[in-house]
Amino acid sequence: MADQIDTKLEKVCEIVDKWNCDPSKLVPILQEVQEIYRYLPEDAINLCARKLKISAAQIYGVATFYAHFSLTPKGKYLIKCCNGTACHVKKSMSVLDAIMKKLGLNEKKLTTDDMLFTLEIVSCLGACGLAPVMVINEDVHGQMTPEKALKFIDEIIANEKGAAK
Numbered sequence: 001m002a003d004q005i006d007t008k009l010e011k012v013c014e015i016v017d018k019w020n021c022d023p024s025k026l027v028p029i030l031q032e033v034q035e036i037y038r039y040l041p042e043d044a045i046n047l048c049a050r051k052l053k054i055s056a057a058q059i060y061g062v063a064t065f066y067a068h069f070s071l072t073p074k075g076k077y078l079i080k081c082c083n084g085t086a087c088h089v090k091k092s093m094s095v096l097d098a099i100m101k102k103l104g105l106n107e108k109k110l111t112t113d114d115m116l117f118t119l120e121i122v123s124c125l126g127a128c129g130l131a132p133v134m135v136i137n138e139d140v141h142g143q144m145t146p147e148k149a150l151k152f153i154d155e156i157i158a159n160e161k162g163a164a165k
Contacts, residue, residue, distance in 0.1 A: 008036055009047055023052040045063070074118040080134065081134050082134070089131070099153065
């Protein structure tokens, strides 16, 4: 495990070096770091701060300003469910409730213990004509129902179990 951490931190060094240790390139640096970890861990933030010669507080300021960045670990599959006006009117809450029940999640716990799924409830996914909408990683699924949502989750679980064999 320590080797994996060291390898990831080495990659962080490579990313910062690739951007010439330029603090004005903080956002793209953090984007690349987040691609490695799926969030921004404290060790990576501190390493970036040292290499960029800026404070960790400055990095946290940027990371908390932009909604794209996360300071907590996310699952392999990020499920974004829209609960904006169009989706809410078309019963997105029933989809959300079904997903939460299936995955054992709640308002305070949005990532499964096995780190396979993270659920995010968002205000808009920009696909109101397809309401209610759910996005799994980069795949958009419209006219969602609780049954369709659970089918997608079951397929992912089955594929993950098959890949583990």
